[in-house]
Amino acid sequence: MAVYSMTGYASAASPALVSPKDEATTTAHGTPPKAGVTVELRSVNSRFLDLTFRMPDELRAVEPALRELLTAAFRRGKIELRLNAQRDADTALPAPQPEQLGRLAGVQDTVRAWLPQAQLLSVHEVLQWCRGSATGEKLDEAAIAATRRCIAGLVEARAREGERLVGILMERIVKLRELAQQAQPLVPQVVERQQQRFLERWQAALDTAGAGQSLSAEALRERALSEAAAYALRIDVAEELSRLGAHLDEIERLLKVGGEIGKRLDFLIQELHREANTLGSKSAALELTQISVEMKVLIEQMREQVQNIE
Incomplete structure (x- = not known):
């Protein structure tokens, strides 16, 4: 089994996605709107597993699933996950469909019936809503798939380190x-x-004491050796x-x-x-x-x- 460092970096991106419902929704260039996600994982050392998520609000619904993937793969480390949604340039000018406009009109009429002072939707707001709903159902799935690949990359990076x-x-x-x-x-x-x-030292003491020494030379030697043993x-x-x-x-x-x-x-x-x-x-x-x-x-x-x- 490998030894894993808690330091590492990995990134992954999902391919451009088009949901089945989006095939009927075309952009100004006549193509379905496309979107994808990019995921980055940064890991440093920590006593415990500390997870941080940075993602747009439209993808917050997948945070529990991403947290589960990370906790299953890692035991320790301070890990930051950055998730960004990427949209095709053509989606800047989506072509709203009659169904979408009808729903927006109905919602707007209901709101104004209760709140007469509410402002009408602008063209920009209508386009933003149409673009946001174009591939939203598929972004969650793309985020999870990209995170799985990114986790595999981080595991490899931590193994190399x-x-x-x-x-x-x-x-x-x-x-x-x-x-x-x-x-x-x-x-x-x-x-x-x-x-x-x-x-x-004991010999010098013995020579200095001379005949007045009470201990014999042998006894002094044994004491010296005893102190040396204790030392x-x-x-x-x-x-x-x-x-x-x-x-x-x-x-x-x-x-x-x-x-x-x-x-x-x-x-x-x-x-x-x-x-x-x-x-x-x-x-x-x-x-x-x-x-x-x-x-x-x-x-x-x-x-x-x-x-x-x-």
């Missing part, structure tokens, strides 16, 4: 593993150096490195499985950041501190990319 994000995350995983391998042998070296310092436990980061490796394994597994993994990846990124912080707080050498900083940079880069995954 998701594939690119997977590549970026895999690169960061490789670098984090390399840093973990560099950190692994540093702790024993630091412990060994600190143990030697303890022994030298080694305090700075031991083997557990943090082990958990970090386990989190990286799980992230890599999820990226290979695909699907809706964004929220799980986000949680694992938080855990990676926690382990890197602990590694930095326990660091007793400059090398470990630098490794911790580099890890945090890589993890932050991964977090930015994971926020775009569905």
Whole structure:
């Protein structure tokens, strides 16, 4: 299964449509009026699925159907749908039919019977009504068909972007593993150096105390080694490195499985950041501190990319 980004763009248009009823309605050039729709989908990242519709009022009736299509195709992301009606240039001057004019006249007479002060319809208003009703019944169907194609295009776009994000995350995983391998042998070296310092310090104390020293040299050596062991436990980061490796394994597994993994990846990124912080707080050498900083940079880069995954 693919990994999908929440970022993408797609567009689709329906062909010019002529409804069966419009075949009797001709324009000034003697052809039936035609109309179609164009659909655009823009998607960015969001914690949940957030849908926005921008469309003319004449197509508002199809909004529930379009919403159902989008919710079936996507789970997360802020998606904006723009739908525009396109009409043939010839429909600018439709030829009103007697049936249409008769209906308009009847409506106008009824309105004026109740509202004598109402103004008569203008030629422009009559033409607008005739053009608006010419292909209205088919626009809804065209809008749904075009939206289906646009959704398929957006799914493909989000899949391509998701594939690119997977590549970026895999690169960061490789670098984090390399840093973990560099950190692994540093702790024993630091412990060994600190143990030697303890022994030298206790030896210096023994030489200074001389004969008045109450503890034997062997007892002082054992105390020095005991403190060195306690120090080694305090700075031991083997557990943090082990958990970090386990989190990286799980992230890599999820990226290979695909699907809706964004929220799980986000949680694992938080855990990676926690382990890197602990590694930095326990660091007793400059090398470990630098490794911790580099890890945090890589993890932050991964977090930015994971926020775009569905």
